[in-house]
Amino acid sequence: MLQQSKPPREVIGSYWEANAGQPRLDRQLMGNALFDVAVIGAGYAGLSAALKLAQSGVSVCVLEAEHVGFGASGRNGGFCCLGGTKLDGRQLIRKFGLEEARRFVAYQVAGINLVAQRLEAWGVDADRHSRGEMYLAHRSRDVAALKSEAAFLKENFGMKARLLSKEALGEEGFGGDGFHGGLHVPYGFALNPMTYVLALADQVRKAGGGIFGKSPVTNLTRDGERWHLETMHGYVRAKKVVLAGNGYARENAPKWLYGRTLPVMSSIQVTRPLSDSELSAQGWTSDTMAADTRILLHYFRLLPDRRFLFGTRGGIFDAEPALTKMRKRARSDFETMFPAWADVETEHSWHGNVCMARTLTPFVGAVPGMEGVYAALGWHGSGIAMASISGEKLAGLITGVLKQQDLPAPLQQPLKKFPLPLFRKFYLQGAYWLYGWQDA
Ligand SMILES: Cc1cc2nc3c(=O)[nH]c(=O)nc-3n(C[C@H](O)[C@H](O)[C@H](O)COP(=O)(O)OP(=O)(O)OC[C@H]3O[C@@H](n4cnc5c(N)ncnc54)[C@H](O)[C@@H]3O)c2cc1C
Incomplete structure (x- = not known):
């Protein structure tokens, strides 16, 4: 049973909230529901995947712990720019070769163009x-x-x-x-990032995709042919799952995520x-x-x-x-x-x-050892363009119109676990001291 509910809203205090309007309150998942694909996370990546899937006739829902744009997609600086990795051009060439580095840079440019085309096609004024x-x-x-x-x-x-x-x-x-x-x-x-993510969510709804707010996925288990995604007041059964929680991902849903993001x-x-x-x-x-x-x-x-x-x-x-x-x-x-x-x-x-991510590059693809589970995350602080195009590409992998090799090599490395994940914040503190000293 799917019910309308009005949960309290999380206030972030951003300029975008004051300026782009409050996100709409999507209904909370109550009871159980069946979809072909369940997406975890209503930011650029999850919504872009959901949009493409819905447009391809796939029944899809997005499960969001809070509301559309609650994560970085509603909080960022609005630089729709190149980026997505902490490897510089020389390192990319050394690690993946010139051709793959070129494909990756072209992909970043395509991401920027995609956002521009979307705003124009949807008639959205995002400043x-x-x-x-x-x-x-x-x-x-x-x-x-x-x-x-x-x-x-x-x-x-x-x-x-x-x-x-x-x-x-x-x-x-x-x-x-x-x-x-x-x-x-x-x-x-540059753009108003909240206007963009709200417009993206509207397009998902228009294309027939469901969005559930205040529905954090707390557990993910295999149930026969389908995955069973548990939320506070219900669950979704879906053949395929997209992990798009990025810096807000809950590390126990699924357990595979534990220790793989920073x-x-x-x-x-x-x-x-x-x-x-x-x-x-x-x-x-x-x-x-x-x-x-x-x-x-x-x-x-x-x-x-x-x-x-x-x-x-x-x-x-x-x-x-x-x-x-x-x-x-x-x-x-x-x-x-x-x-x-x-x-x-x-x-x-x-x-x-x-x-x-430990690889210093994003990951877009099938999660090893979890049939039907896909991930798109790890944008290293530049995700407006990168998460948008990657969500769309991930939908292509799910429907089979794309293969993993169709993506540039830097996106194909599954997330690796950080050593001693419990201490990740302390590594970060060490890195800040070192970088602060190098920047002086
Ligand atoms: C302060 C700041 C400034 C930035 N500036 C820029 C910039 O100028 N340009 C740029 O390109 N990038 C910038 N970024 C990065 C960019 O915002 C992100 O890379 C991008 O928004 C990530 O999109 P996403 O969809 O992958 O994740 P997010 O937008 O973070 O969305 C993830 C969503 O998943 C939800 N979620 C997580 N786990 C669960 C669960 N178990 N169940 C249900 N829901 C779940 C979260 O609630 C969240 O809403 C900035 C980020 C920050 C924080």
Whole structure:
């Protein structure tokens, strides 16, 4: 029996909630239900898989622990950009060969194009802006690295990236003493991420897919030919299952997930709108999305309503004293990098989990040893484009129109367990110390 219910809503405190509208309350799963495919997680990946499946005539439902966009898809910085791995281009070529690295980069570009096409086809105004992304050298010695990256991108991937001197940056509206040069990569755009995920969910509903909110999957067992997914007040029996919980995945559903993902916190602050004089005082007037060259990078952009969005890594622990410290550190970084705005108030501040994998690449495919179970996760902090296209490709694997080899090799490595998974957060703390020292 499927019933309508009105569970309380989780408030994240993001600017997107205030600006893109509250997610709709989908009914909770009550009783039992039968579907061909059950998807766990209503973010870009799960919803993209569900959309393609529903459009292909497959009966599909999405089981979401909270509500559409509760995970990173409703909390991110809105940079629809290249990325999805922590391996750089040179490492990708060394590990997978030039052809596979090229296929992987082309896949990232296709992901960006897919999001753009969707917004256009659905007639969704998601506050798009920015042509490509600017990488800013935070030390003078990083300028040479940007130069070498420009040559590398051109030679290996045919990408035309443009180098900018410190003076040119100032002229193009990227003002600030802390930036010594820039590399503009002309791929990607910025959007309101919540508007996009809500529109995606609407398309799933229109195509006939079911979405259940407040329905965390707590257990996954095999029941004859079908998988049995247990939720708080019911269960779903499905021939196939998609794991799309990413940085919010519950590690016991299924147990295979235990120790195979590393959720990492990222945090964002958004200021009040800036006046003309405040913008010119800092010399920052560009609406191009930008990031610095730190390993523990900062990412930032001027929003269409002239607020400034500033993101950086989060802390390790989710308890209030640690979160307060994290917000203070992020605010202090913002004031250091944009001193003319030191008195501009932060009006929104929130955080969320990205998902890392031990392979440092995402995984999109069939879960080994669990017939009929598929996974799409591990976007390493860049999932708008990557999770969107990967959800769609995963649907192709499920319906049989695609084979695993049709995906670029970096996506084909199943998630490996981290050694001593209980200590993952401590590894992360160690990595932050090391990277902080390397970034200095
Ligand atoms: C602060 C922040 C900034 C970011 N900025 C950017 C950016 O600018 N550009 C970019 O490309 N990427 C960015 N990312 C990353 C990007 O948001 C994610 O990679 C992407 O949203 C992941 O989508 P997803 O569908 O895989 O997972 P999510 O959107 O995280 O969705 C997973 C969902 O699964 C649900 N779930 C998990 N387990 C269960 C269960 N057992 N039962 C039911 N439901 C379950 C969760 O509740 C959650 O809603 C950012 C992330 C964060 C946190």
